Amino acid sequence: MATINARPTRDGMRFTAQIRMRGIRLNRTFATRRDAERWGILVEDAIAKATDNAPFDPTAYLPPPKTAVPVVAPPARPATPGEATQPMTITERLAARAAQRAASPEYQTDDALPSPSPAWSLRRAIQHYLDSSDGLHRRTEKTQKTNSDRLRRWTDAEEDRRTLVAALDAERARPEPNSDRLSKLAGRLLAATHRIKIASQRLDSVSAHDLQSFIDHRTQRQRLNASTVRNEIYCLSAVFEFFAAQPKARGKGGRGLDIKNPVPLLELPNLPPSRDRRLTGKEANEPSEWDRVIAALRHVPDGPEMEALITVQIETGMRPGEVRSIKREWIKSRGAVRWISIREGGGLTKQVRRKVILSNEAWSALRPLIEAHDEIHGMTAGANLRLFTLSESEQAYRWKRAREIAKCPDLRLHDLRHEGLSRQAEVLTIGELQQQSGHKTASSLLRYLHARPDHVAEKLKNVRRD
Numbered sequence: 001m002a003t004i005n006a007r008p009t010r011d012g013m014r015f016t017a018q019i020r021m022r023g024i025r026l027n028r029t030f031a032t033r034r035d036a037e038r039w040g041i042l043v044e045d046a047i048a049k050a051t052d053n054a055p056f057d058p059t060a061y062l063p064p065p066k067t068a069v070p071v072v073a074p075p076a077r078p079a080t081p082g083e084a085t086q087p088m089t090i091t092e093r094l095a096a097r098a099a100q101r102a103a104s105p106e107y108q109t110d111d112a113l114p115s116p117s118p119a120w121s122l123r124r125a126i127q128h129y130l131d132s133s134d135g136l137h138r139r140t141e142k143t144q145k146t147n148s149d150r151l152r153r154w155t156d157a158e159e160d161r162r163t164l165v166a167a168l169d170a171e172r173a174r175p176e177p178n179s180d181r182l183s184k185l186a187g188r189l190l191a192a193t194h195r196i197k198i199a200s201q202r203l204d205s206v207s208a209h210d211l212q213s214f215i216d217h218r219t220q221r222q223r224l225n226a227s228t229v230r231n232e233i234y235c236l237s238a239v240f241e242f243f244a245a246q247p248k249a250r251g252k253g254g255r256g257l258d259i260k261n262p263v264p265l266l267e268l269p270n271l272p273p274s275r276d277r278r279l280t281g282k283e284a285n286e287p288s289e290w291d292r293v294i295a296a297l298r299h300v301p302d303g304p305e306m307e308a309l310i311t312v313q314i315e316t317g318m319r320p321g322e323v324r325s326i327k328r329e330w331i332k333s334r335g336a337v338r339w340i341s342i343r344e345g346g347g348l349t350k351q352v353r354r355k356v357i358l359s360n361e362a363w364s365a366l367r368p369l370i371e372a373h374d375e376i377h378g379m380t381a382g383a384n385l386r387l388f389t390l391s392e393s394e395q396a397y398r399w400k401r402a403r404e405i406a407k408c409p410d411l412r413l414h415d416l417r418h419e420g421l422s423r424q425a426e427v428l429t430i431g432e433l434q435q436q437s438g439h440k441t442a443s444s445l446l447r448y449l450h451a452r453p454d455h456v457a458e459k460l461k462n463v464r465r466d
Contacts, residue, residue, distance in 0.1 A: 002040025004033060013216075021047050026058055031212040032267045109202050116243060116255040118204035125203050126151050129239045150235045157195035164189040187222040203243065203257070208265035211236070219269050226269035237263035276450040277415040278422065289408050290314075296405035300398045302390060308365040309388055309395065310416055315362035316340070317420035317436050317448075320413045324390065328373055329383040331366070338363050342438070354438050421448045426455070 003018040017036040019026040024047055030036040043061050050056035109121040116128060130148055153160065168185045171177050194214045198206060211233065218229045240261035245254030279289045287295075293310070297303040313323050322342060330340050332355075340356040358366070369387045377385055390398070395413070403411050421437055430442050439445040 002037070002044060004036050004040070006033070017043075019043050019047070024056065024058065026061065028062060031209040032265060034267065035208065035265055105205075107200055107202070107205075109200070116257060118202060118257050118259050120203050121200055122203055122206055122239075123155050123157075123199040125243060126199070126239055127155050129242055130155075132242075147235050147238075150232055151239070153232075154195050154199045154236075157192050157199060161189060161192040161196060164192060187217075191217060191222060204259045206240075206262060208262040211262055212266055215266060215268065226271050230268050230271070233263055233266065233268060237261055274447040275412075275415065275418065277411065277418065278450055278452060279411075279415075279419050289406065289411065292406035292408065293402055293411070296402040297398075299405055300401045302394075302398060305369070305388060305390060306395070306398050306402065308369055309390070310399075310413070311365040312358075312362050313413070314416045314420040314423075315359045315365075316356050317417055317424060317433075318356060319417060319438075320395070321392065322438075324386070324388050324392065324395065326366075326387050327384055328370065328377075328379070328387060331370060354435065356436055356438075418448050418450060421445070422450050422452075425449045425451075 003020075005016045005018065007014055007016070014029050014031065015033045015036040016027055016029045017040040019040060021044060026043060028036075028039055030039065039061070046061065047056050108119075109124070110117065110119040111121055111124040113119060116125070120128075130151060164185055168182070168189060171182055171185060191214070194217060198210050198214060201210070215229055215233065218224050218232070219226070240259065240263065243255045243257045244259050244261060246256045282288045282291075294307060297307050300306065309320075309323055312318065312326075313320060316323075318340075326340060330342065332339050332341050338358045340358065342354045342356060366387065373382055373385070373387055376382070399413055403409055417437075421433060424433060424436060428436070430445065433449075434440075434442065434445055437445055437448065439448075
């Protein structure tokens with residue numbers, strides 16, 4: 001088995017695989033442990049299968065020697081007689097590096113080709129993916145917009161960098177620059193530079209090493225949370241899979257190019273443990289957290305609408321954004337049963353409808369909004385309009401005020417989804433819960449279910465012991 005040695009570097013961790021077998025000694029360093037282990041297994045297998053007629057060739061498993069890249073001199077700055085040579089500005093340094101990279105083979109792109117090609121730059125491929133109806137059309141409207149925004153950071157990286165350079169120069173020119181702002185701007189500028197460097201490469205030349213360096217910067221320098229970084233990389237993975245898949249392998253998607261997706265070789269940051277925050281019940285002389293929040297909403301703007309919004313969320317287990325997006329036409333009923341019909345993306349299939357059954361409490365919270373909505377807009381004319389008028393930022397501001405008044409500053413809106421689903425888990429089956437929550441798998445749903453210790457202890461009293 002190959003020996004793997006890890007060592008920290010300025011660009012993150014590096015992993016060196018050492019082979020010592022049959023007198024053959026080979027070393028190679030990788031950006032991820034997974035790559036090092038795979039290389040070690042591949043080399044050991046090749047050594048074991050070597051014969052006198054087909055000896056082992058070590059050069060086939062080592063990187064080719066690096067060719068010298070001509071250094072392009074930076075543009076000379078005009079200086080008046082007697083003036084000392086001025087240091088290069090950020091813009092000049094970036095331009096010099098870009099000119100130096102342009103001479104490398106992996107940057108020899110041909111974006112003028114009319115049809116998808118491995119010679120396209122990653123930037124051109126992402127733009128084609130965004131423009132194609134086969135790329136994002138299967139997702140919900142909100143998810144499509146979010147993923148599109150993540151991908152456009154790669155296509156618009158040049159413009160972002162110019163804006164950040166101007167902001168950084170302006171901050172440095174101030175009499176007393178803000179060190180925190182300078183650090184944040186520098187981190188964002190380096191991230192934009194990473195994106196430009198990667199997006200300028202040929203589609204078939206983007207390596208796991210390049211993407212791993214970008215991930216390390218986002219997690220270690222900018223200290224972004226793992227979910228943000230993983231979502232960025234997953235969007236890139238979708239682009240690579242889209243161009244690598246055969247035209248008929250994924251419905252209308254796929255371009256059938258001879259490229260490989262480097263994302264499976266990456267070491268992505270680990271997600272933090274799921275939150276298990278539950279609302280506390282009534283104590284000796286204290287009301288419950290829920291009662292305190294409801295009372296606090298009377299002292300914030302749009303209190304009745306906020307109360308209806310969080311009541312529907314905790315009674316149904318829906319996401320905060322789903323509750324805000326409820327339209328009049330989504331409310332359905334048959335006899336005494338009422339539900340919300342939500343359109344969701346079906347992955348590789350067509351979009352599907354999810355039925356979220358409304359409890360009596362949820363219906364009581366929605367009914368005044370529905371009646372006021374029908375009176376103002378009419379049931380037919382206003383069918384496609386939202387029942388709730390608050391935006392995401394407006395709801396977040398009002399919720400922050402309410403939880404401060406209620407003295408529960410660590411309670412998040414999304415915790416109400418955990419609370420609602422955990423309550424429903426005491427009476428509903430897993431299948432019924434998935435219908436309410438919208439989770440595609442039971443494992444995803446279980447991350448939202450948190451039993452109360454006192455409830456478990458009470459149930460254990462009834463366990464038979466004979």
